[in-house]
Amino acid sequence: MLRTPDDVAGATRHITAGLDYGRLADFYQDLHRHPELSMSEHRTASRLAERLRAAGLEVTEGVGRTGVVGVLRNGEGPVVWLRGDMDALPVQEETGLAYASRTPGVMHACGHDLHMTWLAGAAEALASARDAWSGTLVVIGQPAEEGGTGESGAAVMVADGLHERFPLPDALFGQHVAPGPVGLVMHTPGLTMAALDDIDVKAHGVGGHGSRPEATVDPVVTAAHIVTRLQTVVSRETAARDVAVLTVGRIHAGTKHNIIPSEATLGLNLRTQDAEVRRRILAAVRRIVEGECAAAGCPRPPEVDVAFSMPTTVNDAVLDAQVAAAHRALFGEAAVMDFGPVTGSEDFSLLVPPETPYDYWYVTSTPQEVWEKAEGDSLAEKFARVPSNHSAAFGPDLSVLPSGVHTLVAAALSRFSS
Structure with missing residues (x-):
């Protein structure tokens, strides 16, 4: 009792x-x-x-x-x-x-x-x-x-x-x-x-000298476009009634001022309260990353992996x-x-x-x-x-x-x- x-x-x-x-x-x-x-x-x-x-x-x-x-x-x-x-x-x-x-x-x-x-x-x-x-x-x-x-x-x-x-x-x-x-x-x-999802993204470029960008595929610029485009996932692809937060919490590329690196990595964090919203946003992230890398002429497809999740x-x-x-x-x-x-x-x-x-x-x-x-x-x-x-x-x-x-x-x- x-x-x-x-x-x-x-x-x-x-x-x-x-x-x-x-x-x-x-x-x-x-x-x-x-x-x-x-x-x-x-x-x-x-x-x-x-x-x-x-x-x-x-x-x-x-x-x-x-x-x-x-x-x-x-x-x-x-x-x-x-x-x-x-x-x-x-x-x-x-x-x-x-x-x-x-x-x-x-x-x-x-x-x-x-x-x-x-x-x-x-x-x-x-x-x-x-x-x-x-x-x-x-x-x-x-x-x-x-x-x-x-x-x-x-x-x-x-x-x-x-x-x-x-x-x-x-x-x-x-x-x-x-x-x-x-x-x-x-x-x-x-x-x-x-729910939480941590997403790791790696964009592959072609590295080279900072004075000759035409001989490279710059993954830093590609990463910048990815970050900007990701902002539309919640603002333009998610209904106002649905709760979602998508954050780019980490971005890393390069080692020196005059070196264009061969890759850039990003760390994303997604919060959702509905399973279908989560599915759509994860798909949108993958689509945007792959699209920006294709538009930049990256030598091979990007890597997009859900590294950690909580329900x-x-x-x-x-x-x-x-x-x-x-x-x-x-x-x-x-x-x-x-x-x-x-x-x-x-x-x-x-x-x-x-x-x-x-x-x-x-x-x-x-x-x-x-x-x-x-x-x-x-x-x-x-x-x-x-x-x-x-x-x-x-x-x-x-x-x-x-x-x-x-x-x-x-x-x-x-x-x-x-």
């Missing part, structure tokens, strides 16, 4: 009251100082495993190479999975924080260090109050959500036997830190995040309504809102066993002084003007440490037997 939202809120407050948030803050700052890129999260995984073992969970390391799974069996009842991701980004930190990254060119610019901290805190709180719930808790520290190695950490963990080696969930929960005034929890039933994230509407109700009872009606589907993407749904309901939400984290200084009158206007995920200036306020623990604990308690 499910607890009422008020019962969940009361139990959450009771269970989390004894947590040492100062120690949790130390854990967070340590992770932030020592970020690790996708599939290199060895120190991060070890630190998480250490805390989970200390809390009494059975811990397995090396799941999907650097993933961590902790299991706490606490009598009969549902199995609940809580997931957090671990990897950092190749970004040079510019926050000015006293605990800023000590690894040059690498930063927790997406807040996964906070996700690990929330996960550890929730596990510790639930483990310390086993008389308040019954069931099995599974805590998952997932590597490589950012896909920096061209792999999905969720898919790698599943391929390594995640669904066979550990108790299968009756429900799975995840959350993400986000920009926005501290104190909000964003819930969206149904579609909440877009849409679609929350179970019933489960989301139950968890959102628990969060409203915990934080107040005004604190929980539906921001609607976003164009960000996650590999979270790849972790989910077939037919298992899941829910994914966001916890806002912009420091109050930063939010107040941001220009704009509406939430959306200010949201667009504060440091966001993947920004070198992204620095969540430490006051969200308890909030993210409470949201996870409440979600778990909403499913566990009382």
